[in-house]
Amino acid sequence: MKPTLKKLQDQVMVITGASSGIGLVTARLAAKEGTRLVLAARTEDALRRLTDEINQAGGQAIYVVADVSQQDDVRHISQAAIERFGGFDTWVNDAGVSIYGKVEETPVEDMRKLFDTNVWGLVYGSLEAAKHLRMRGGAIVNIGSILSETTAIHQTIYSASKHAVKGFTDGLRMELELEEAPIHVSLVKPAAIDTPYTVNAKNYMDHELQHAPPAYAPDLVAETILHCAETGQREVTVGGGGKMINAMNHYAPGLTDLFMEKVFSKQTKSDRPAGPRSNNGLDHGNARLKERGNYPGHTRETSVYTSATTHPLVTAAVIAGAGVGLAAWLGRSNSGKASTPKASKESITSTNGNSDAANISQPKVGISTSTAS
Incomplete structure (x- = not known):
């Protein structure tokens, strides 16, 4: 059985891709929890400013x-994590780059470069962490x-890299479980997230995405x-909208293809012309320290689906509590109706007007939450 993981305040965490978007937000949130951090990215200026920000805040x-x-x-x-903190407890492989464009118009060299970061970078990080x-x-x-x-149309190479990420992650998890290694392997699958993803993508289209x-x-x-x-x-999808797309693709792949071709391709096309292609995150990092794109x-700040997935016992307890409350309400309602006196032609029966529903005690709902490990 795998060991229970440490609380965030007791952990050392490695985060790649820490200078932008998801990695940047994760670093800041983890720092607030007291996690000691090893932050990695390509641009030193951004990393230095972020590290100073965290250290100056305590x-x-x-x-x-x-x-x-x-x-x-x-x-x-x-090596840096071991030298500074004696090791690490969690390794987050977040570094990633993206390309927009038709497959036949995207240079193979760029395809390889994307896979080098999104797939091989994650493989290298996972192997180092597992060791x-x-x-x-x-x-x-x-x-x-x-x-x-x-697969998203015009994001084919990126989609292919993320398919590889899932395949590798699932396979690594199974091998570690077979060996009974004390390592948990998680896959986080975000839907569309308002980060600089679209701005940093290398764009071969004639318009901004x-x-x-x-x-x-x-x-x-x-x-x-x-x-x-x-x-x-084990695995979490972030954003109910993304889960719906994947469910549609699973049960109706032809319909999903049609949706991508006729609807999605138009939704991702802005009315702005494409900017200089040299401004991209595939070829070089940036020092902007931007969380959002x-x-x-409207950017959704909450996801009921994701909350239910990550806290299933709380969700089940809330649903059960709501069900008990509804049953009690229906019981009072039905009991009140049953106590209504009926008159007959032979006699009239008097009643004191009290309803049995008044004597029904409300059940106490205990919400017990636990964390699976």
Whole structure:
């Protein structure tokens, strides 16, 4: 049986892709929980400012300038964590890049470069983490996507990389479980998230791209990552809209194809012309430290589906409590009706007007929550 994971305030956490979007929000939230942090990204200026921000607020963080597509860089991240904190408890593989464009118009060199980061970078990080965590136990949290199960038109290469992430993560988990290694492996699959994802993508289209609705706040993904770091939950989809798309693709793949072709492709097309292609996150990092992107619509700050997935016992208790309350209300209503006196032609029976429903005691609902490990 796998060991119980440490509370966040007792953990050392490695986060790749820590200077932007989901990784940045995760770093800030984890720091507020008291987690000691090892932050990795390609741009030193951004990392230095983020590390200073956390340390000046009373946290503990170091940074490592690293390109996760280079295995030696990933080894340096692990070494820095061991030298500074004596090791780490959770490794979050968040670093990722994206490409927009038709497959036949996307250079193969760019396809390889994307896979080097999104797939091989995650593989290098997972292997480094597994080697270390075999001795002390802990968690590996890999960031996939709802596109680990569905393919988005004009995001084919990115979708393919996220399919690979899911396949690798599932296989690694099974092998570690077979060996009874003390390591939890989680896959977090965000839906459309309002981060600089669309801005940083290398764009081969003739217009700027935007997320198709609904788009969710990156905080929801960060909270899910931290939840997995404490519980080891196997897999979580962030955003009910994404779960619906994947369900549709599972049960009606032809209909999903048609939706992507006729609806999704229009929803992701903005009315702005494409900017300079050189401004992209595939070829180089950036120092902006931005959590959010330029999504023009309403960003959903909550997800009932994700909350229910990450806290199933609380959700079940609330539903059960609501059911008990409804049953009690119906019982009072029916009892009141049953106590209404009936008159007959032979006689009239008097009543004091009291209803048996007044004597029905409300059941106490105890909500007991526990964390699966």
